[in-house]
Amino acid sequence: MQAEPPSAGVGPDRLQLVAAGAGVGLWDWDVATDALYLSARWKAQLGYAADELPSTRAAWLSRLHPEDAAATRAALADVIAGSAPDFELEHRLRHRDGSWRWMLVRGAVLRGPGGRPIRIAGSQTDITAQKAAERASQEHAALYARVVNDVGDGVLIVAAHGAILAANPAICRMYHATQAELLQRTCRQLFHPEDSAAVVAALESFAPPSLRVRSLRKDGSVFPVELRQAPVTMHGHAAHLLVVRDLSDQFSAHAELEQRVAERTRELAMLLEISRDITSTLDLRPLLHRICQHVAGIVHANSASIMLIEDGSGRKRLEMAASLGTPELVGHHFDLLITSGIWPRLLAGEGIIVSDVRGDEPHAQAYRETVGDLLDSRFHYVTSLLMLPLVAQSGAIGFLSMSHKQPNYFTQHHAGVVTTIANQAAIAIENARLHAQALTLATLEERQRLARELHDSVSQALYGIALGARTARTLLERDPARASEPLEYVLALAEAG
Known part of the structure; x- marks a missing residue:
């Protein structure tokens, strides 16, 4: 990019204020002199005060996670070489406490005559919490996939309007169809024409709790099934969890089959609910209970x-x-x-x-x-x-x-x-422990900040009192009538406390 004059009223102080308010750290690298500016917020993201971390490239690059170092250096090299106008990447930096913090780094290059890079500057945002949330979501999705895919019964997720949203491997084997083929069909198309209306009505009313109907494979063959359903939410919308049990080989063992299907459905619904519940809290003691x-x-x-x-x-x-x-x-x-x-x-x-x-x-x-x-x-x-x-x-x-x-x-x-x-549960417990550690660290940092602010305000008040007292002493020697003014100032400072 080419240099442009700053907009009216926008200066470094205001830029720093905006960045601090947004929780963003700033950096600015002079390519020619290799001088690097790291803002106080940038350093605070890694647990350092402004004067505790040198503003050097080594201070930055040496804290890169080994798995992220090559990609970061390559992105900088591409920008310097001109093969990329700017860059955006995510990498991990080592915090003062030894932990790794995920950062989103954005940067752009200022070029001089002939395209020679002069400065590269950008911002850094701490996205550790976002990454943790993504990881928790992925773990929940993996657990859901494992539960649904490993269960022996056929499982369908059906939208309120009847579209099939998901199908597990067991249901595909049952219908002699691929998952893609099932996802192109509606729930009504899976059942015998004389029974499909009853299935749709049962789904719409969430009753009865179980239903025995005739089902259709893609080759037109008919086989008996028993359906169990439970309300679920998928992508923010109400849907049906439909458990399908093939009764072809067990139709005579009717009562026993009902009991087993009910138990399996209960377990499946409970496992899904448990998964949601134990990933919904980061408070360790309630989680364990x-x-x-x-x-x-x-x-x-x-x-x-x-x-x-x-x-x-x-x-x-x-x-x-x-x-x-x-x-x-x-x-x-x-x-x-x-x-x-x-x-x-x-x-x-x-x-x-x-x-x-x-x-x-x-x-x-x-x-x-x-x-x-x-x-x-x-x-x-x-x-x-x-x-x-x-x-x-x-x-x-x-x-x-x-x-x-x-x-x-x-x-x-x-x-x-x-x-x-x-x-x-093991993953949830580890996440809760990490969350507790993060809260403890945040509390400690806040206490340290308040202590620093309190120290600064007391020092300023004591300095004012000393200055007023010296002025009053001088006036008592030279002009006693005017000594009351600095004394009143000293008294006001002391009372303000």
């Missing part, structure tokens, strides 16, 4: 608890972070005996089912060694046990434990259902 409530509800456990791993004094300990059955033990610590058979498997990411914690199996013995005398007092209600690891990117961060008073209660099906929740 919600997770316990959800897992206990979905497998009908008598109790559920979350134990988080703590490293300290060269050994690992478990903290009871949340518990439905023994809330009085929240905050209690247990030694994690890594040599016992149950814990290495959990740390390695495997689930554990204990049919009877008072039995002779090795896992039951390892559990008793950990809880000690509490088994016959606080944990007297525990007989069978299901334990699943909470695994984040860094590894196992804790365990999710469910208990039941009946022996041999938990099955591999229970473990499979709860594992889906545990995977999402």
Whole structure:
């Protein structure tokens, strides 16, 4: 770009004020002298005061994330070479506390005669929160896809006007059609002409809860299905979650099939709701309690608890972070005996089912060694046990434990259902911890800012009082009648305080 005269009334101070108000940091690089200006806001985005970070290219580029350094340098090189008029990119910079902050960087070049670059200047915006929200959304979408794609029943998302919005692999196999083919059809076209009106009416009225009808494959063959539906929201609009069960091979086992479909539909709807619920809060304690409530509800456990791993004094300990059955033990610590058979498997990411914690199996013995005398007092209600690891990117961060008073209660099906929740719960717990750390850092920074402002105002007042006192002393020696004016000034400063 070519140099232009500044607009009337717009100067550096006003530009700085506008940028600070928008939360934007500014930078300006003199290509010829290699001098770099970094605004105070730019430095504050990385946790530094204006005088704590040098305004040099090295100070900037040395803080680039290793995975982003090459792309950033290439973008600058393209602008300097003239192959790009300006640039916009996202990269990570190392914060003073060691964390990585996502930044959106925009810049443009000012060229002189012959197109020679003179200056490159631009802005920097902290988009860490936006990136975290995008990541949470992606994780939620991935969980949704996993739940829907892995379920054995056919699943359709149907819009209020009947268009098919989504179809899982099971429904495609059921109808001998590709997903693209199903998405081109309407819900009415999937069913026998004599039954399609009843299906549409049931969807519109959200009743009855289940419906048995005849369905049509693309080759015209007819097969019996049972439909279950639940209201959902997709892209901000009301829609229907339609679970389709093929009754071709099981039509005679009518009652049993209804029970299984109802349970699967309940589990699917609950998993989707749980996913939304545990990603809707970043407050750790309520989050942990919600997770316990959800897992206990979905497998009908008598109790559920979350134990988080703590490293300290060269050994690992478990903290009871949340518990439905023994809330009085929240905050209690247990030694994690890594040599016992149950814990290495959990740390390695495997689930554990204990049919009877008072039995002779090795896992039951390892559990008793950990809880000690509490088994016959606080944990007297525990007989069978299901334990699943909470695994984040860094590894196992804790365990999710469910208990039941009946022996041999938990099955591999229970473990499979709860594992889906545990995977999402581990991510949600890590996000909540990061959020708490960010809030603590923000509070500390605000307190430091207020302390600096208070110090500056007190220093200014003391300086005024000293100046007024010296003036009054001089006037008392030379003109006592005029000494009252500086004394009144000193008094006013002191009272303003």
